[in-house]
Amino acid sequence: MSRLNNAAITKLQAIIIIVVIIIIAAVAGIVYQLFFYRPPVGVGLPPRDKVVVGIVQSLSGALSPQVTMYHPYYKWVIEDYNAKGGLYVPEYGRRFPITYIEYDDETDIHKMLTLTEKLITVDKVDLLFAPCSTGFVYAASSLYEKYRYPVIALTYGSQAGAEKCRKGELKYLFQTLASPSEVGVEVRELLEYIRGKYGADAVGNVGIIYHLEQHGVEHASAIFGELALVGFNIVLYESYPFMTTEFKPLISKLIERKVDTLIICGYEAMFFVREAKAMGYNPKIMIVGPSLEVPGMTFGPLGYTLDDVRGIIFYDGWPSASYTENDVLKKWAEDHKVRARAIFGNEYAYPFPAAALFYSGLQCLFEAVQKVGLDREKIRDALVTEYFDTILGKMKFRPGYAPETTLGGTLSQWQYRYMMDTIWPPEAKSAEVIYPKPSWPPS
Numbered sequence: 001m002s003r004l005n006n007a008a009i010t011k012l013q014a015i016i017i018i019v020v021i022i023i024i025a026a027v028a029g030i031v032y033q034l035f036f037y038r039p040p041v042g043v044g045l046p047p048r049d050k051v052v053v054g055i056v057q058s059l060s061g062a063l064s065p066q067v068t069m070y071h072p073y074y075k076w077v078i079e080d081y082n083a084k085g086g087l088y089v090p091e092y093g094r095r096f097p098i099t100y101i102e103y104d105d106e107t108d109i110h111k112m113l114t115l116t117e118k119l120i121t122v123d124k125v126d127l128l129f130a131p132c133s134t135g136f137v138y139a140a141s142s143l144y145e146k147y148r149y150p151v152i153a154l155t156y157g158s159q160a161g162a163e164k165c166r167k168g169e170l171k172y173l174f175q176t177l178a179s180p181s182e183v184g185v186e187v188r189e190l191l192e193y194i195r196g197k198y199g200a201d202a203v204g205n206v207g208i209i210y211h212l213e214q215h216g217v218e219h220a221s222a223i224f225g226e227l228a229l230v231g232f233n234i235v236l237y238e239s240y241p242f243m244t245t246e247f248k249p250l251i252s253k254l255i256e257r258k259v260d261t262l263i264i265c266g267y268e269a270m271f272f273v274r275e276a277k278a279m280g281y282n283p284k285i286m287i288v289g290p291s292l293e294v295p296g297m298t299f300g301p302l303g304y305t306l307d308d309v310r311g312i313i314f315y316d317g318w319p320s321a322s323y324t325e326n327d328v329l330k331k332w333a334e335d336h337k338v339r340a341r342a343i344f345g346n347e348y349a350y351p352f353p354a355a356a357l358f359y360s361g362l363q364c365l366f367e368a369v370q371k372v373g374l375d376r377e378k379i380r381d382a383l384v385t386e387y388f389d390t391i392l393g394k395m396k397f398r399p400g401y402a403p404e405t406t407l408g409g410t411l412s413q414w415q416y417r418y419m420m421d422t423i424w425p426p427e428a429k430s431a432e433v434i435y436p437k438p439s440w441p442p443s
């Protein structure tokens with residue numbers, strides 16, 4: 001009996017040992033799979049020989065000058081990464097050359113939407129770049145959400161869009177420029193500073209004019225609200241047609257209302273300034289949106305001199321950068337001048353305030369790919385959470401707000417050189433604000 005019991009115990013022990021060994025082997029296998037196993041790079045992935053970026057922009061039509069001024073950075077950032085061997089894609093363990101498919105929307109917002117969807121569904125591009133102007137980008141944002149493409153918008157600043165980003169309703173749109181509410185605060189702070197330094201009448205009567213397009217409407221509203229809250233005397237608040245070149249009736253109103261501080265929310269200051277000079281209207285302070293800040297265009301095709309624009313303040317380069325205060329940006333400014341000569345054909349092809357910001361934003365997109373691969377959900381998450389090394393130093397996107405950058409300012413002014421100086425906030429300025437705006441030079 002005892003022999004049988006001993007035999008039974010031995011058998012039981014053997015079974016237990018075998019079971020334990022099986023369990024240990026299974027657990028070891030799981031641990032290895034979870035923590036140590038790395039499948040061969042590229043296994044199970046579709047064959048690839050390039051990374052394709054899709055671009056729809058206004059190569060013709062009313063917005064084509066804006067594309068010329070603000071969108072060369074799309075091609076430049078691709079050229080620069082290709083010069084380093086292409087874009088590293090970690091899931092494949094190698095670099096791929098970046099190519100692009102480009103369509104012209106002819107400044108037609110409906111055509112832009114159709115072509116953007118074609119890039120996604122037919123061309124099946126890996127990444128998208130944004131179109132030109134606030135209204136076009138805002139319209140396209142629904143496609144970015146639908147197809148889950150993270151997009152870095154350059155020429156874009158919408159309060160409605162910013163609020164949606166802050167609420168999580170727009171998860172895939174990232175802005176490089178400030179929202180109108182941020183711009184409004186900065187303009188108000190600068191005018192308060194001027195009022196405090198030069199006296200109660202320094203700002204005088206304020207006029208705000210704006211174009212009837214999303215950028216103009218939202219920026220004018222935000223600036224109006226900020227200035228009204230602190231008691232500035234706003235005597236004119238009026239719209240004008242998008243991309244108009246005719247300002248004589250409006251300038252007559254500004255003269256009649258004795259407007260000392262003029263704020264132009266739109267893309268048309270390039271036309272306004274010429275007519276204001278001809279009519280002898282020269283406010284103490286002139287603050288403008290996009291159009292007169294690009295040296296290669298302002299002093300080239302537009303035909304202005306530095307004396308013509310001296311004292312004009314620019315609000316839409318936020319966060320702007322001073323290209324003489326940092327060795328990296330100094331070099332980048334010189335490189336910019338060489339590259340942009342091919343576009344503008346003149347010696348004035350320096351960067352404008354937001355130029356480095358636009359380039360840095362695109363760097364962030366490509367650096368996100370090099371970190372997490374071409375999975376667009378992972379790219380989106382990285383853009384929300386990560387800091388990236390750029391020519392502006394460390395940069396991080398903040399949904400619904402201007403990005404955080406190591407280098408930057410907010411407002412710029414034409415002063416004594418062919419690049420604008422940063423004048424606000426005080427801790428970032430490269431020059432003190434010129435007040436009042438100098439008189440127009442003789443024609």
